[in-house]
Amino acid sequence: MDNMSITKAWNSSAVTIFILLGFADHADLQTVVLFVTFLGIYLVTLAWNLALIFLIRGDTRLHTPMYFFLSNLSFIDICYSSTVAPKMLTDFFQEQKTISFLGCAAQFFFFVGLGLTECLLLTAMAYDRYAALSMPLLYTVIMSPSLCMCMVVGAYVGGFLSSLIQASSIFRLHFCGPNIINHFFCDLPPVLALSCSDTFLSQVVSFLVVVTVGGTSFFIVLISYGYIVAAVLKIRSVEGRRKAFNTCASHLMVVTLLFGTALFMYLRPSSSYSFGRDKVVSVCYSLVIPMLNPLIYSLRNKEIKDALWKALGKKKMFF
Numbered sequence: 001m002d003n004m005s006i007t008k009a010w011n012s013s014a015v016t017i018f019i020l021l022g023f024a025d026h027a028d029l030q031t032v033v034l035f036v037t038f039l040g041i042y043l044v045t046l047a048w049n050l051a052l053i054f055l056i057r058g059d060t061r062l063h064t065p066m067y068f069f070l071s072n073l074s075f076i077d078i079c080y081s082s083t084v085a086p087k088m089l090t091d092f093f094q095e096q097k098t099i100s101f102l103g104c105a106a107q108f109f110f111f112v113g114l115g116l117t118e119c120l121l122l123t124a125m126a127y128d129r130y131a132a133l134s135m136p137l138l139y140t141v142i143m144s145p146s147l148c149m150c151m152v153v154g155a156y157v158g159g160f161l162s163s164l165i166q167a168s169s170i171f172r173l174h175f176c177g178p179n180i181i182n183h184f185f186c187d188l189p190p191v192l193a194l195s196c197s198d199t200f201l202s203q204v205v206s207f208l209v210v211v212t213v214g215g216t217s218f219f220i221v222l223i224s225y226g227y228i229v230a231a232v233l234k235i236r237s238v239e240g241r242r243k244a245f246n247t248c249a250s251h252l253m254v255v256t257l258l259f260g261t262a263l264f265m266y267l268r269p270s271s272s273y274s275f276g277r278d279k280v281v282s283v284c285y286s287l288v289i290p291m292l293n294p295l296i297y298s299l300r301n302k303e304i305k306d307a308l309w310k311a312l313g314k315k316k317m318f319f
Contacts, residue, residue: 015175020097022184035092042085048294049074059307065143069125077290080114084185084286104186109167117159123217124151126224134231169205173197210266261285
Protein backbone atom coordinates (compact mmCIF):
# COMPACT_ATOMS: atom_id res chain seq x y z
CA MET A 1 0.00 0.00 0.00
CA ASP A 2 1.46 3.42 -0.99
CA ASN A 3 1.75 6.44 1.33
CA MET A 4 -1.38 8.12 -0.06
CA SER A 5 -3.49 5.01 0.56
CA ILE A 6 -2.16 4.74 4.10
CA THR A 7 -2.98 8.39 4.76
CA LYS A 8 -6.53 7.95 3.42
CA ALA A 9 -7.09 4.84 5.54
CA TRP A 10 -5.71 6.64 8.60
CA ASN A 11 -7.94 9.71 8.11
CA SER A 12 -11.07 7.66 7.33
CA SER A 13 -10.80 5.86 10.66
CA ALA A 14 -10.17 9.01 12.72
CA VAL A 15 -12.69 9.75 15.47
CA THR A 16 -14.56 13.04 15.02
CA ILE A 17 -17.13 12.60 17.80
CA PHE A 18 -16.81 11.22 21.30
CA ILE A 19 -19.63 9.73 23.38
CA LEU A 20 -19.63 10.60 27.08
CA LEU A 21 -21.01 7.84 29.27
CA GLY A 22 -21.51 10.23 32.16
CA PHE A 23 -23.63 8.58 34.85
CA ALA A 24 -25.43 6.21 32.49
CA ASP A 25 -24.78 3.25 34.82
CA HIS A 26 -27.22 4.67 37.40
CA ALA A 27 -30.95 3.92 37.53
CA ASP A 28 -33.51 6.54 36.42
CA LEU A 29 -34.38 7.60 39.97
CA GLN A 30 -30.71 7.92 40.89
CA THR A 31 -30.16 9.96 37.72
CA VAL A 32 -32.87 12.44 38.75
CA VAL A 33 -31.33 12.75 42.22
CA LEU A 34 -27.88 13.32 40.69
CA PHE A 35 -29.22 15.96 38.30
CA VAL A 36 -30.96 17.90 41.08
CA THR A 37 -27.88 17.61 43.32
CA PHE A 38 -25.43 18.78 40.65
CA LEU A 39 -27.75 21.58 39.51
CA GLY A 40 -28.01 22.77 43.13
CA ILE A 41 -24.22 22.66 43.57
CA TYR A 42 -23.67 24.60 40.34
CA LEU A 43 -26.25 27.29 41.19
CA VAL A 44 -24.77 27.74 44.67
CA THR A 45 -21.31 28.00 43.09
CA LEU A 46 -22.48 30.75 40.76
CA ALA A 47 -24.43 32.59 43.46
CA TRP A 48 -21.76 32.57 46.17
CA ASN A 49 -18.82 33.38 43.91
CA LEU A 50 -20.66 36.18 42.10
CA ALA A 51 -21.84 37.58 45.44
CA LEU A 52 -18.26 37.53 46.76
CA ILE A 53 -16.95 39.31 43.65
CA PHE A 54 -19.58 42.07 43.86
CA LEU A 55 -19.10 42.37 47.63
CA ILE A 56 -15.34 42.87 47.26
CA ARG A 57 -15.78 45.29 44.38
CA GLY A 58 -18.44 47.29 46.21
CA ASP A 59 -16.79 47.72 49.63
CA THR A 60 -13.70 49.94 49.73
CA ARG A 61 -12.55 48.28 52.97
CA LEU A 62 -11.96 45.11 50.94
CA HIS A 63 -9.79 46.79 48.31
CA THR A 64 -6.63 45.09 49.54
CA PRO A 65 -4.27 42.57 47.87
CA MET A 66 -5.79 39.60 49.70
CA TYR A 67 -9.31 40.36 48.52
CA PHE A 68 -8.10 41.26 45.03
CA PHE A 69 -6.70 37.73 44.77
CA LEU A 70 -9.84 36.30 46.34
CA SER A 71 -12.12 37.98 43.77
CA ASN A 72 -9.97 36.51 41.00
CA LEU A 73 -10.20 33.10 42.68
CA SER A 74 -14.00 33.38 42.65
CA PHE A 75 -13.97 34.32 38.97
CA ILE A 76 -11.76 31.32 38.16
CA ASP A 77 -14.03 29.00 40.17
CA ILE A 78 -17.07 30.19 38.19
CA CYS A 79 -15.31 29.58 34.87
CA TYR A 80 -13.73 26.31 36.07
CA SER A 81 -17.06 24.83 37.11
CA SER A 82 -18.77 26.17 33.98
CA THR A 83 -16.43 24.25 31.66
CA VAL A 84 -17.99 21.02 32.97
CA ALA A 85 -21.35 21.60 34.68
CA PRO A 86 -23.58 22.98 31.85
CA LYS A 87 -22.61 20.20 29.42
CA MET A 88 -22.94 17.55 32.12
CA LEU A 89 -26.40 18.80 33.20
CA THR A 90 -27.78 18.95 29.65
CA ASP A 91 -26.44 15.44 28.97
CA PHE A 92 -28.80 14.06 31.62
CA PHE A 93 -31.62 14.67 29.10
CA GLN A 94 -29.76 13.40 26.02
CA GLU A 95 -30.20 9.91 24.63
CA GLN A 96 -26.67 10.01 23.21
CA LYS A 97 -24.21 12.25 25.07
CA THR A 98 -21.89 13.34 22.28
CA ILE A 99 -19.12 15.90 22.07
CA SER A 100 -17.06 16.76 18.98
CA PHE A 101 -13.33 16.13 18.84
CA LEU A 102 -12.64 19.88 18.81
CA GLY A 103 -15.20 20.43 21.57
CA CYS A 104 -13.49 17.79 23.69
CA ALA A 105 -10.09 19.39 23.08
CA ALA A 106 -11.45 22.86 23.95
CA GLN A 107 -13.11 21.59 27.13
CA PHE A 108 -9.89 19.89 28.21
CA PHE A 109 -7.81 22.99 27.41
CA PHE A 110 -9.98 25.40 29.42
CA PHE A 111 -10.55 22.99 32.30
CA VAL A 112 -6.84 22.26 32.76
CA GLY A 113 -5.87 25.88 32.08
CA LEU A 114 -8.20 27.22 34.75
CA GLY A 115 -7.15 24.50 37.20
CA LEU A 116 -3.45 25.30 36.78
CA THR A 117 -4.20 29.04 36.97
CA GLU A 118 -5.93 28.44 40.30
CA CYS A 119 -2.86 26.58 41.58
CA LEU A 120 -0.63 29.52 40.65
CA LEU A 121 -3.08 32.04 42.11
CA LEU A 122 -3.16 30.15 45.41
CA THR A 123 0.64 30.35 45.39
CA ALA A 124 0.43 34.14 44.98
CA MET A 125 -2.06 34.24 47.86
CA ALA A 126 0.36 32.26 50.04
CA TYR A 127 3.09 34.80 49.30
CA ASP A 128 0.64 37.59 50.16
CA ARG A 129 -0.04 36.01 53.58
CA TYR A 130 3.71 35.56 54.11
CA ALA A 131 4.34 39.25 53.37
CA ALA A 132 1.46 40.35 55.62
CA LEU A 133 2.60 38.34 58.65
CA SER A 134 6.38 38.30 58.24
CA MET A 135 6.86 41.91 57.09
CA PRO A 136 3.76 43.83 58.23
CA LEU A 137 5.45 47.26 58.15
CA LEU A 138 6.54 46.81 54.53
CA TYR A 139 3.41 44.95 53.40
CA THR A 140 1.81 47.81 51.44
CA VAL A 141 5.12 48.57 49.74
CA ILE A 142 5.82 44.94 48.83
CA MET A 143 2.28 44.04 47.70
CA SER A 144 1.80 47.04 45.45
CA PRO A 145 -1.13 47.12 43.00
CA SER A 146 1.25 46.66 40.06
CA LEU A 147 2.83 43.56 41.62
CA CYS A 148 -0.60 42.09 42.44
CA MET A 149 -1.73 42.62 38.86
CA CYS A 150 1.47 41.08 37.50
CA MET A 151 1.02 38.03 39.74
CA VAL A 152 -2.57 37.50 38.57
CA VAL A 153 -1.67 37.97 34.88
CA GLY A 154 1.30 35.65 35.36
CA ALA A 155 -0.99 33.00 36.88
CA TYR A 156 -3.29 33.12 33.84
CA VAL A 157 -0.44 33.09 31.33
CA GLY A 158 1.38 30.26 33.11
CA GLY A 159 -1.77 28.21 33.57
CA PHE A 160 -3.04 28.44 30.00
CA LEU A 161 0.38 28.10 28.40
CA SER A 162 0.95 24.89 30.37
CA SER A 163 -2.52 23.69 29.39
CA LEU A 164 -1.79 24.39 25.72
CA ILE A 165 1.36 22.28 25.90
CA GLN A 166 -0.51 19.43 27.59
CA ALA A 167 -3.55 19.57 25.29
CA SER A 168 -1.35 19.68 22.18
CA SER A 169 0.54 16.57 23.29
CA ILE A 170 -2.72 14.66 23.84
CA PHE A 171 -4.94 15.71 20.95
CA ARG A 172 -2.20 15.29 18.34
CA LEU A 173 -2.55 11.54 19.01
CA HIS A 174 -4.56 9.34 16.69
CA PHE A 175 -8.02 8.27 17.85
CA CYS A 176 -9.36 5.51 15.60
CA GLY A 177 -12.01 4.02 17.89
CA PRO A 178 -13.63 3.16 20.19
CA ASN A 179 -14.95 6.67 20.88
CA ILE A 180 -16.74 6.13 24.21
CA ILE A 181 -15.34 8.20 27.10
CA ASN A 182 -16.18 6.61 30.44
CA HIS A 183 -16.58 9.97 32.16
CA PHE A 184 -18.87 13.02 32.28
CA PHE A 185 -16.28 15.31 30.65
CA CYS A 186 -13.03 15.12 28.69
CA ASP A 187 -10.53 14.44 31.43
CA LEU A 188 -6.98 13.20 30.95
CA PRO A 189 -7.10 9.47 31.91
CA PRO A 190 -10.26 8.43 29.97
CA VAL A 191 -9.23 10.39 26.85
CA LEU A 192 -5.73 8.89 26.79
CA ALA A 193 -7.25 5.43 27.21
CA LEU A 194 -8.95 5.78 23.78
CA SER A 195 -5.86 6.68 21.77
CA CYS A 196 -4.58 4.22 19.17
CA SER A 197 -1.13 5.84 19.32
CA ASP A 198 1.68 5.32 21.79
CA THR A 199 0.75 7.60 24.70
CA PHE A 200 4.09 7.45 26.50
CA LEU A 201 5.28 10.89 25.37
CA SER A 202 1.90 12.46 26.20
CA GLN A 203 1.98 10.91 29.66
CA VAL A 204 5.51 12.24 30.21
CA VAL A 205 4.46 15.74 29.10
CA SER A 206 1.37 15.65 31.35
CA PHE A 207 3.47 14.46 34.27
CA LEU A 208 6.04 17.22 33.72
CA VAL A 209 3.29 19.88 33.50
CA VAL A 210 1.68 18.69 36.74
CA VAL A 211 5.03 18.47 38.54
CA THR A 212 6.32 21.80 37.17
CA VAL A 213 3.19 23.85 37.86
CA GLY A 214 1.46 21.93 40.64
CA GLY A 215 4.59 20.65 42.38
CA THR A 216 6.41 23.98 42.25
CA SER A 217 3.31 25.83 43.47
CA PHE A 218 2.87 23.39 46.34
CA PHE A 219 6.56 23.70 47.27
CA ILE A 220 6.37 27.52 47.33
CA VAL A 221 3.21 27.34 49.45
CA LEU A 222 5.00 25.07 51.93
CA ILE A 223 7.98 27.43 52.14
CA SER A 224 5.66 30.42 52.61
CA TYR A 225 3.84 28.70 55.44
CA GLY A 226 7.13 27.72 57.04
CA TYR A 227 8.04 31.41 57.29
CA ILE A 228 4.47 32.23 58.39
CA VAL A 229 4.62 29.73 61.26
CA ALA A 230 8.01 31.10 62.32
CA ALA A 231 6.61 34.66 62.29
CA VAL A 232 3.47 33.70 64.21
CA LEU A 233 5.44 31.89 66.92
CA LYS A 234 7.30 35.13 67.60
CA ILE A 235 4.02 36.79 68.61
CA ARG A 236 3.86 36.78 72.40
CA SER A 237 0.12 37.02 73.03
CA VAL A 238 -2.12 33.99 72.54
CA GLU A 239 -4.84 36.19 71.05
CA GLY A 240 -2.37 37.62 68.55
CA ARG A 241 -1.29 34.16 67.48
CA ARG A 242 -4.90 33.05 67.10
CA LYS A 243 -5.76 36.02 64.88
CA ALA A 244 -2.65 35.46 62.77
CA PHE A 245 -3.42 31.79 62.24
CA ASN A 246 -7.06 32.59 61.44
CA THR A 247 -5.98 34.83 58.57
CA CYS A 248 -4.28 31.82 56.95
CA ALA A 249 -6.67 29.02 57.93
CA SER A 250 -9.10 29.55 55.02
CA HIS A 251 -6.34 29.68 52.43
CA LEU A 252 -4.65 26.59 53.89
CA MET A 253 -7.96 24.68 53.77
CA VAL A 254 -8.54 25.60 50.11
CA VAL A 255 -4.95 24.64 49.19
CA THR A 256 -5.33 21.27 50.91
CA LEU A 257 -8.59 20.48 49.10
CA LEU A 258 -7.37 21.46 45.64
CA PHE A 259 -3.83 20.06 45.75
CA GLY A 260 -4.95 16.90 47.56
CA THR A 261 -7.51 15.90 44.91
CA ALA A 262 -5.31 17.04 41.99
CA LEU A 263 -2.27 15.07 43.17
CA PHE A 264 -4.46 12.00 43.70
CA MET A 265 -5.87 12.22 40.17
CA TYR A 266 -2.84 13.13 38.08
CA LEU A 267 0.22 11.78 39.85
CA ARG A 268 -0.70 8.10 39.83
CA PRO A 269 0.42 5.24 37.63
CA SER A 270 -2.10 4.52 34.87
CA SER A 271 -2.55 0.98 36.20
CA SER A 272 -4.30 2.37 39.31
CA TYR A 273 -7.03 4.22 37.39
CA SER A 274 -10.60 3.28 38.28
CA PHE A 275 -13.11 5.23 36.20
CA GLY A 276 -15.94 4.69 38.69
CA ARG A 277 -13.91 6.03 41.61
CA ASP A 278 -12.33 8.75 39.49
CA LYS A 279 -15.77 10.13 38.58
CA VAL A 280 -16.46 10.71 42.28
CA VAL A 281 -13.11 12.46 42.77
CA SER A 282 -13.71 14.51 39.62
CA VAL A 283 -17.07 15.69 40.99
CA CYS A 284 -15.19 16.87 44.08
CA TYR A 285 -12.59 19.03 42.33
CA SER A 286 -14.73 20.19 39.38
CA LEU A 287 -18.00 20.98 41.21
CA VAL A 288 -17.77 20.71 45.00
CA ILE A 289 -14.51 22.60 45.63
CA PRO A 290 -15.54 25.67 43.54
CA MET A 291 -18.72 25.76 45.64
CA LEU A 292 -16.87 25.40 48.96
CA ASN A 293 -14.14 28.00 48.30
CA PRO A 294 -16.30 31.14 48.79
CA LEU A 295 -18.05 29.53 51.76
CA ILE A 296 -14.73 28.74 53.44
CA TYR A 297 -13.48 32.30 52.97
CA SER A 298 -16.79 33.91 53.93
CA LEU A 299 -17.67 31.95 57.05
CA ARG A 300 -14.25 32.41 58.63
CA ASN A 301 -13.72 36.04 57.67
CA LYS A 302 -15.02 38.89 59.87
CA GLU A 303 -14.34 41.59 57.26
CA ILE A 304 -16.44 39.81 54.64
CA LYS A 305 -19.22 39.21 57.17
CA ASP A 306 -19.19 42.92 58.10
CA ALA A 307 -19.27 43.93 54.44
CA LEU A 308 -22.15 41.54 53.82
CA TRP A 309 -24.20 42.92 56.73
CA LYS A 310 -23.43 46.43 55.57
CA ALA A 311 -24.63 45.62 52.05
CA LEU A 312 -27.78 43.96 53.39
CA GLY A 313 -28.42 46.96 55.63
CA LYS A 314 -28.19 49.32 52.66
CA LYS A 315 -30.56 47.12 50.70
CA LYS A 316 -33.15 47.20 53.51
CA MET A 317 -32.88 50.99 53.74
CA PHE A 318 -33.31 51.27 49.96
CA PHE A 319 -36.49 49.23 50.03
